[in-house]
Amino acid sequence: MIDAEGLLHITGHKKELIVTAGGKNGWPAIVEDRLGRPPLINQVPVVGDGLPCRCALIPLTTDMRRAACKLPP
Known part of the structure; x- marks a missing residue:
């Protein structure tokens, strides 16, 4: 979905099951x-x-980024 500001929002998966190249x-x-x-x-x-x-x-x-960088709120 693309919102009014032009930002892309992914709302789900194309497939519910992921199969790796190794078959997992x-x-x-x-x-x-x-x-x-x-x-x-x-x-x-x-x-x-x-x-x-x-x-x-x-x-x-x-909040975690601010804490990790010690930025004020």
């Missing part, structure tokens, strides 16, 4: 649900279909 199966929604919980981590996209392994992009929440 995995369900990204389970990993995303377990990792993507506040207060530390924002949304967690998991990729890996056809790749050697599954990978996750783990962005920190704004």
Whole structure:
């Protein structure tokens, strides 16, 4: 989905099951649900279909970035 500001929002997976190049199966929604919980981590996209392994992009929440960089609120 692209919002009014032109930003892209990914709202789901093309497929619910990821199969790596080595034939390992995995369900990204389970990993995303377990990792993507506040207060530390924002949304967690998991990729890996056809790749050697599954990978996750783990962005920190704004509060955690500020704390890590010691920025004022």
